[in-house]
Amino acid sequence: MIGAAYSIPSVLVFVTSAMLILVGAIGVISVKNPVHAALCLIMTLFGVAVAFVAQSADFLAAVQIIVYAGAIVVLFLFVIMFLGVDRREHIHFEPLVGQRAFAAVGVAITVGGLIALMARSHWVSGASSVTTKLSSGGGNVKELGTAVFTTYLFAFEATAALLIIAVVGAVLLARRESATQGEESA
């Protein structure tokens, strides 16, 4: 009954993107070398972009690639290269006492929550867009732009301010630390 709502091409696209996402995600946590893990993360991001395109969210797909794959993971790699953390690390060492136990509890809560959600809601609706349909003329960008600059203007501006504050704060902290170091060594 559910299968009737899908055409073969859309199923193929979904399976491809799901495989990309899953294989990438498993790779991120199972691969030992951090650079390889970052590459797996890029694969996951591409899978998500494909899924976005399949949902005719072209703009989101493009932004996903530009922002996440094009900038954020590049910064990850940057840090890995600069700090030289691509050496093998001792996995038995725990920087925080009891972090393994806390991690196990966290995983249990997350999985439990997901299962509870799945049991209570209809996940497979068969429709590509569950809320309102995109108007045919304007397309993605117009819809998103209108939403961001009218309905959600306050949230949008608040996010912008938050990001600026975070950047300025990060620069300030980094600079102050290096200045005191300079005094100590001098």
Add this chain to the structure above:
Amino acid sequence: MNWLATVDPLFDHGVTFAVLVIVVIKMLVGLGLLMGSVIVMIWFERKAISDMQSRIGPQRWGPFGLLQTLADGLKLILKEDLIPSEADRTVFKLAPFLVLVPAIITFGLVPVGGEMTIAGHKVLLQVANPPMGILLLLAMSGISVYGVMLAGWSSGSKYPLLSSVRASAQMISYEAALGMTIVTVVLVTGSLSIHNIVTSQSHGIWHWNLIRLGIVPFVVFVIAITAELNRPPFDVVEAESELVGGFHTEYSSFRFAIFFLAEYMNTITMSAIIVTLFLGGPAGWAPNVAHLKWLFPIAWFLIKTVGFAFCYVWFRASLPRFRYDQLMDLGWKRLIPLSLGWMLIVAGFLVAKGWGFMMAAVVLVSYSVLTRAFSLGQSREVGADSVLPIVGGRPLPGEVLRSKTDEESD
């Protein structure tokens, strides 16, 4: 399949077998064109530079040495393929393709001509015209950073790693200015599709974005894209006096050939992109000749693109290389504020004249504040009351440099 027709008139009557054949032919012709133009471009660069330096240049193989590139390519492929023992083998093999694939995809977005009618189907002379074309362009330039970065890292060698760190920092820095100037183009066009960007400029030279947007975005775009290409004068990535050969030092044979190919592909594609975004692409005067009308846009496009390709060769022959900190200063302190301010002014004028002038005033005020901030920062960085450690490629005083190198050699 209705939404496909809004993207490309080829799909007006749905996807039939003929349409599929046309799409495949378009892809093959696009790839062939790109490969052919790379061969010509390498020959052209060598010939033009040797002319500027009073040399003869390649002359042995074929008329005017035209087949020299083919001979070089064949030689490279027949050479031994070396992988350094310290290299990360998988990533080392993957990296050249991460450079090549974005280069090919980007060329597929460029409209080479106007429209043609083949077997009753309207065909755009552009391999693909996705609705978010211009964003795809940005995404591809973002992805090509990985190729350079991973090539340097995976070589397991000192200088390639330094080169790739430089390259990725440079490419990310200039991407911001690049994106901002593209936003001005998108603002004035009102669409993200590259086909629409070209058609909105097709009503004569005064409608070209070069003039419509003021010259500033064009200049910023050309500088930023030259930095993205890592071409002279922004080729600190391949500064052979400092870094042996750059990120591809350890590469040999076919893998090196791929890097070389991608570099020239990018040069051609970016010349074409400049023409598309700012000079109207295939727009130009076309006489009303029956059956040959489609030829003139292609000719105009080629003339403009070759003009910019020549400019790149000219830059290479005549401009000295930037120092690394100068490069970063230019990117962050000049180009980004300039393109951001210009974007605000353009957006203001698009709403109303009054808003435009108001924006211009705001931008001028903030520029003066910014200039003051820069001069303050400069005095803190190198002046008497300096609190900051020396960052980046600033030349150190002789004795400091000597003490540092002595420490390392112990």
